[in-house]
Amino acid sequence: MKHASAENIPAKIESYVSRNRLRDAFQQLRSYSARLGDWRLTDEIDRLEQSYSMMLRYATQGVDDPGRSDIYASIVRGIYDMTDRISRDMTKPLSSSVYFSTLRYEAMQSDGNLPVLAERYRSLLSEMSIYNLVTGAENSPASRARTELEMLERRVFNQVWIAYPFSSDEENAVKMLFEAEEVPDYFREMLVSALMLGLTHYYDERRLLMLFDFYQLAGSSRISLIALCGALLAMFVNRNRITGIKVSQRIEVLRDVTSWHEDVKTVFLQFIRTRDTERINRKMMDELIPEMMKLRPDIAKRMRDITSMPDIVDMEENPEWQELLDRSGITDKIKELSKMQEDGGDVFMSTFSSLKGFPFFSEVANWFMPFNIEHTAVTGALGSELAAVGGIIQASPFLCDGDKFSFVFALSSVPAMQKKMMLSQFGAQNINELELRNAGLGTVSEEKNNLVNKYVQGVYRFFKLFRRKGDFNDPFSRPLNLLQLPQLVPDLTDLETLSVVSEFYFKRGYYDDAFHVFRMLADKMPPDAQLFQKMGYCMQQKGDIANALEYYEQAELLNADSLWTLRRLAACNRMLDRREQALQYYRRIEVKKPDDLNTALSIGHCLLELGQVKEALNYYYKVEFLDNKSTRAWRPVAWASFVAGEYERSRVYYEKVLGDAPSANDYLNMGHLNLVTGDIKEAINYYNLSIDNDNGDAEKFISRFKEDEHYLTDAGVAPALLPLVVDALLYSRD
Template sequence: MITTEIAKQQYEIYALLAERRLKDAFGKLAVLITELQDWLSRDKLNEMETSYKYMIQYMLDGVEDPERKRIYDHLVVSAYALTDRVSDELAAPVSPTQYYGWKRYATASRANETLASQCDRCDQALNDLSLASLLSGQEQDAAKLKSLKRRVEEEAGILFMDVWTNYPAREEDYATLRDALYANRFPDDLVGLLISALLLNLLHRFDEEKLLLLLDGYRQESPEIQMRSLCAALIVMYIYRERLSLFPRVQHRIDALGEEPRFKGDVRTVFLQLIKTQETEKITRKMTEELLPEMMKLGPSLYKKIKQEDLMNDINALEENPEWQDMLDKTGIADKLKELTDLQMEGADVFMSTFSHLKSFPFFQSIQNWFLPFNPEHTALSGLLDGQGGERFKKMLSASALLCNSDKYSFCLSLSQVPESQRQMMMGQFGAENAAMQEMANEELMKKEKSRENISNRYIQDLYRFFKLYIRRSEFTDPFAGHINLLHVSVLEPLLSGQESLRLIGEYYFRRGYYDEALELFERLSATYHSDAEVYQKIGFCYQKQGEYAEALEAFLKAEIIAPDNFWTIRRIATCYRNLKKPEMALSYYHRAEKIQPDNLSVQMNIGHCYVEQKDYEEALKYYFKVDYLDPDGGKAWQPIAWCSFLVGKKEQARRYYAKILAGKPTALDYLNAGHVEFSLGHIRQAIDYYRRSIELDGGNTAKFLANFKQDIPDLVSAGISSSDIPILLDQLMYGITDAR
């Protein structure tokens, strides 16, 4: 059985177990066990199935069994565990993934190594480095120190791989992991790395004990360890949300942590940051498809606007020239830059597109390096940050709250491609002459960098980059492939279901346009806040965005009862009625809106549209003319005025307005309608010319033109055109088009 088939069967069994279809799950599991040819697994499955059949029989016989649910849950847990083990054993000898490759290598070359022995090797390497570092400057051997640092990094990398591939775990492995993570045995940087290894391990196979270990990380003193372990645990709980209810110890641990004063707030913070990851792809697309191409187009024209001598004499001429800002405003770049700046201030990931191209360095071929907390003394950066101002530069970069750890490494490694003279000049900018200013900036950055919110945000960005950019990313379960909604994790729901949390999360979803998720939360809020018009307004808006106008109308009507004269609500009700094809009801609400804002152009236009939908063209014209009077240069009402004028027989008036429309930026439909007017006036050649232009604007699509034309035939006949003349004119039009080709 090939690995893709093994994985397919495995996830099919997971789906059946999530639906609690045990019989079908047992059947598919039997297929995997047959492939494995393991009689112990077969016996285990037979034992489970026999127990299940007895349970069913007792229930049919009406036997009351207070232990039934516990036994049933245990059977489901056992089925999950057996599926995990069997599928793992099937994949181990044949899978080409890095995970199984390392396991095969460890079995063949490191048969006597255990998790505990590798921890000891790490410990020894760290001790050797510490002892060497204590020697005086004269006694220190730089090459030896570098060699010892590299050894620490190599042993840490091996330990990362061992923790990641530690499945199935033995009892002594759990004790080793606890000791490595939380006994102050290793520095925080290494503990942070091992937390990431544990996350990858759990994404490969669920393990209750290891999830509890992650949750225990929240009780450590270091904010870095607290927030990293919390982020990892929350992601794992979301991925395995279907089976968490089977593990009461997880619920008990969450309940206990809920007593910690910061826990609920930290969970909410991480949740909001996980939601922000959905913005990353949009931001990246905006950068690569909108902002950067516009900037590239702007370049040549910008330099034409600036005098050559200004550029040569004043390096700031680019910033000071007012035409620069004018050009930015005209192209829309200024607005896009402001939007990105605002997103960055909110903690959004605006650097993904910038640094995604800097992940091809050999450094990132080692999986553990994607999760390393930034250390400017890492041997991969040796020599890159030396020289005048280098130490200060290292401190500034380490403390920067703008970049995640992965991007800091990318930035430093990219310096290797800069000529040394330019690199040294850049470092010199951080020299002693700027010491006071840099020190102040450094302190501010340190505060931001060490804040709990920033730690979790940067760690989530590190994780996002790994799952989206790592060269072998297809081998992993990507938690960011869909939307991580922690409200759907039953054990976390009580922490997030408070009114303050629901509103905060709902507002964030709403502002970012995630209307499905926002709707779910506002519906829950409405059950408590019966008299909050804003909640019902937002419920209605979410429904409207989904095209569910009846549900939107119901919500808006509730909002209207609470706040009867709210202009926004009244307009939305009118819009819903229009979409529900009830123009008479829409009209009554637009007239109410008109009383509140008599000169609102949009309201006036929509009143006109409602009259058109009721075929009262004369009345519609009154409102369209009012819009044209209030905004004579806008041209918003020209098209409806022209068409309604034609429909009521005011053909010359219609012709005048179509002339104004065609002098601007006409559409194919404008030429079609203008042609109708000319046709009705007997100006056949002019009509054919307009029809031809309509077809040209639509890319020569005659079928589309004819379909639109046929819809208008009743109006043409009403305008006095003989129905027998219409096919003749159309044939002449087609002859002309054919001849032109």
């Protein structure tokens, strides 16, 4: 976290820039730079302000300058850069965050610069090629070289991560590594991730443009897409810092020479799927796992009945076990989770979150390392099983790289029998997945989706599970919505993309986001009843009933026969106390579905609220007649009879209600009935039951009682008696 003396600097400067008060921004910069006493920073501020002064002079003299907006944008970018440099330099000496601890450590090393480390890394790769060995005996040249190589990979990663602002020498060093044939692909991926991670701390246009270069020039689609993921994530995190035209111009070129348009959509859809991760975790932890734990005794009993344990791959499905799962509802939950996984949902987050405590995950760089069976952590964990197991895990299409490392470390610490079962299940699922792919069912688009999906899952895990995650700016702490980036508007606002995105949000209950995208769709397509229905539903779920009603009315204009729309119109009008209008809609529904119980009940409620008690009772009786086994009409009949003064009928129905899981309100109403019929003692007994049924909340009872006082006085109870009844009730409870 930033040190207290510097943490507010960016916010203050940004406040001035956002209000176009650059003079005040420069004054603030001078004030902060004076504390550091760095003349180089002061000189740069001077040069930047001089450029601004010249621009102001030309502008005030009436000189027409078509490039003025670009100059202004470059000055703003310079102000932001200086702000970050000053904030960073003020924070560096004292902050205990991982970022600044790493920065101070690297500054103390004799070889502590990126070009030197990059050259040493390449030299070591050449030495290792001479050994032509992956591993060797402990302390052998190959083993020592492998250990040093991994140490250098972590240090280069850290240097790329913490370097700011990125110099031309550092840029050349990274590009040299990226282009060198001997550098393995997994390390190229790590370099891309390091560039991205650095951009979550401080915006650096040079870094972002490098990610665009790697997206375009990478030799593999995997690295290319990972670079694009990093670039788009960095753009979103720094969306208020991207000024000028250089980034937009670079994107225009990429649109012409790459599959940018489709790739951006692929990445965006994976970003928005991260919104579902917490929901899936809750479903796993709150629903599936507790239900499975309940079944443990039954499963244990059946396990005891098995005299010998066959190989799990050869075990046929046990119908009795399946029946257990079906009865408990676990089967349905597993099917739902499987569907989520097919849709790209992260169903393994909760499973592997507890397996990130291994020492391997203490290093930031290791979270961004592609799974590599040659890594010493893997060879050390698997030992003699490396050849048999390593390839299976590496080929797994359903685990992200970090989870593959977790699986290896967990595997190394379990007994042999459990290990055999785990590997059998893992291998069987792997084979099924790979068979599907080899059968040609996986398109290029699906391969890209899976690749991006797994990379994004790995990045998400770092920001959510790293032991010191609080030291980092989590880009997933808010909806990662690329539609907020004006540079990407041409790529993400076509009808197909907006339709997919809006449906994703809508089906998962993210109604704010869904409405925002539906509104964009409405601007791009002819009026559509279904679209207005969904917009209305979003508004209704947000509690904005008035706006929901407007959208439902627009849907009705386009499709007046939709029962769904008519029901929503009726319900919204009733919620807005527009009972006459609600009743009209319910009458229209009744014409289409004359025997619908819900409609009959709703009409009865509207009539009762409008004071048409006798007609309301007729509809409640209709409900009872249509379904004589249902208890749904009991309460409304009891209450409507009470309001109509038909107390005996009301008593008959309230006695039915009280025999069938009564509520506090039912006891309250039965008390009212006894009060108006003169049995005050019995009324107080029922009022006591009402309070008891509501956790003893007497104040809540009094509030409800006061709301109903007009019904009691209309029925002939003397107003002066009512407070006496309440006090007598409270004394009886003492």
